[in-house]
Amino acid sequence: MKRILIESRILSYFASVCHDRNLSLTAERLHIAKSVLSEACSQVENELGLSLFERRSQGMQPTEQGLFIAKYILFMQNLEQFALRLEAEQLNNIAYISLKIPERFWSPSINSLLAYILDESAQRYPTNLILPIIQDTQTVEGKSYQSHQGEEAYLQAYRWKPAWKHLGEINLALYTNKDVPSTHKILVSEPWYLIFPESSNYWPEPVSTEALKHYKILLPRMPWPMAQQAAQYCLAHHLSFEQVTEDLTSLLHQNQSIQKQSCILVNGLMLNVAKLSHWTTSQLDEPLTIHLSAQTQDDQLLHAFKAIFMSAWKKRHLPPPQWKPQTRLKQWLYFGETLAKGSISEAAKGLFLSQPALSMQLKQFEEHLNMRLISRKTGSRHLSLTESGNIIHQLHDGFFEQLHIIGEYVQQQRLSHSQRLLLGVLPSIDAQSRLSSIILNKAAAWLRHHHPETRLEIVEERHQYLMHSLRNQTLHLAITEADSPWTVQVPVDMPEQIGLVIATQLLPNPNITTLSWQAVSTLPLVLPRRGSGLRSLIDNHCISQGLSLEATLESDSLNLNRAWIKQGQYGSILPKSAMASLLTEEGFETNTKVVFIPLVPTLERVLRLSHLKHRHLDSVEEGLIGYLAGQTSVKAH
Known part of the structure; x- marks a missing residue:
């Protein structure tokens, strides 16, 4: 993955524009030229290879990707500001506090709220670092659910914590009823609101459920407890609704494209009323509420945090996050x-x-x-x-x-938004192999028929390089043959026996029909180098029998290996289809005959379509996986 080395000053300009969504406003606030801000935003977009703004006449509207990046710029700002306020005589007193925030509980207003909390905490407690952490446990009706996709899923590997004193942990949680556990203290409770396009017929007073039966309700991306309560309300009252993939900010920028008889249902915790231009907001006339609570083991810590939080929440207009980097x-x-x-x-x-x-x-x-x-x-x-x-x-x-x-x-977003499918495959030189059949007769044919706009790009590499590419997110999917704990692997072929492919002249008895793995170890063998998927399968199988299989020659070149087998110099251990055509040919220099001999105990290979765990798959990837997996199950029956 390419290292991001955009200067802190440029990142701070970018984050400011994301918040204000207006170059003129940001330029006036920071006392710099609009051209400098515009150039900074373009530099970030060019460096990251993503479009992070929708440039419109009324301003610069950050995309969901832009807001995500701005959030982590805020976290960087928090660390630099802590470093700048440290003094030598305070070093023995420094400590940190973990602040866990529910996944997807984010918006420009929440960003401002957190920035204010961090700044206010720094002024009151300069030696304490507030460390924001995105958490994936969501609470619905008092039960906890784990998020399997989304932001938290791929952040699990990143949990930096300083080595100095830990004062405690503050867990922010969302509840959909009043039965908040006794260990939690409610910070704020908010009802639901309906947001109508200004071209729509709307009511300034609270809106009844009956009136909503004439509208299609859009539910933006939101934390799980909110999404559950909103969907259950719509289902219970037989309202027409759609759960869309955009967050609230993105939807509010689509005023022209949202139909007149549509509205957005959102909880007050995610709403920033002061920034709703071209929209009208009305409260939902239903006793539905979302509670934001805080929990910690330290009552004094909770009391201090609640005081800072409430002072921020009660302010109608919070000052925008400001970062003036002092370091590079x-x-x-x-x-x-x-x-x-x-x-x-x-x-x-x-x-x-x-x-x-x-x-x-x-x-x-x-x-x-x-x-x-x-x-x-x-x-x-x-x-x-x-x-x-x-x-x-x-x-x-x-x-x-x-x-x-x-x-x-960024790497994930660039991969998911490309109009191509990057498919990694294992090396294969035999047109009759099962791998070739999967690619030629199934994957490529399915894409041509169902998604002709998607360009298929094949990347041929050994197993370990395919795994590395999946992890670095330079491949969408890969057809692999060995286990990997951090990928999801779906079988796309029936199990295929692995055996000895060898010229009969190298056998002690040309009429042999089976061999033990112990007997194979005495024959001249060319095997893939250690680290390849097939070699891992072979080595693990031998270890389970207490054997150590040593190759006479190690080679990853399938062409050379094929030639050596055909010439009768070496045998190899392969799936039968990998050298299927070779089994029907005669040697070109000698009258050799190549045969496939099953080995006992049996070892089988299963080709699997792999993708990185927790990476969000698009409809093309999901469709291809479903099709290939379905073909395998049909063949099995």
Whole structure:
């Protein structure tokens, strides 16, 4: 994955425009030219390869992707601001507090709310770092549900936590009834609202359920408890509704495309009334409420947080998030690389800088933070950190984790929005192989018929490289043959026996019909190198029998392996279809005959269509997986 190295100043401009959604407003607020902001936004889009704004006459409307990135820029800001306010005499008193936020509980107004809470907490408790964490456990009617897709799912690998004192954890949760557990304290409770296009007939007073029977209700993406309550309300009253994939912000920017007899149902927790232009809002006349509660083991901590939260919630107009970076992103990078290499000279080589240039950047970093980070000792070859340096080193890890999350997300979005299907396949040179049949007769044919607009691109690699590409999200799907714990694997072919493919002249008895794995170990074999999927299957099968199968020659070249088998120099262990045509040919230099001999105990290979766990699949991918899996089950019957 490409490392994101956009300067902090550019990121701060981008986040400000995402919040204000208007270049003129942001330019006036920050006292800079509109052209500078416009160029900064374009730079972020070009660097990430995504369209992050819808540019309209009334302003710059950030897409859902833009808002996601702005959220993690806020988290980066939080870490830098903590570093800037530290003083040497406070280092022994620093601590952090985990703030868990429900997945999808996000909007521009929630972003402003959190920014205000972080800023206010910093002013009151400067030595305490509030660490926001997206959590995937949603609460519905007092029960917890785990999210399997979405933001939290692929963030599970990223959970940076500092090594210093942990004061406690504050869990924000959403409830759909009044039975909030005794360990939770309700912060706010909000009813539901209906948002109508200004061209629609609407009511300024609360809207009754009966009146809504003439409308189609749109339910935007929202936290699970909200979505459950909204859907259950519509079903119970036989209302026409649709759960759309866009969030509220995206829907509000589609004023012209939403039909006159449609409206949006949203809870007040997600609503920012002050920013609704071209829309009219009316409260739903039903006793439905969503409660936002907080839970922690420390009553004093809860009391302090609630005070800050309520002061923010009661403000009609919160100040926009402001980040004026004092450090540069490359300085954080240089600092981390220097520590990783252990010396300035070695780090300079890896960064392609001169040693004096790197030293100057590190000194400027210290000056910006107003603290000494590295203990410089004459004649010492190894770096040592000061107490302040150890703290900044930990913040560096958290800082770059936010960037890594953005990078993973961007890679995922670029993959899912492409008009092509990148399919990884294992190497194959035999037109009669099952792998070739799956691609030629099934996958390609299905795509041509059902999705002619989608271009199929085949990437042929060994198993481990296919797995690496799935993990880096440079492939959509891959046909693989061995297990991988972090992928979902769907069988797309019947089990196929793996056996010995060999010229009869190499056999002690040309009439042999089966062989044991122990007997195979005495024959000259060419096998794939260790690390390939097929070799992993073979090695694991042998280990289960207490055997160690050593190859005479290891080769990943299927063409060379085929030639050696055909010439009668080596045998190999393969699925029967992998060299199907070879079994019916005669040798080109000798009168060799190649045969397939089953091995006992039996080992089978199953071709599987794999994709990264928790990655959201589009309709094309889901359709192809369903079709190929269905073909396999039909064949089985």
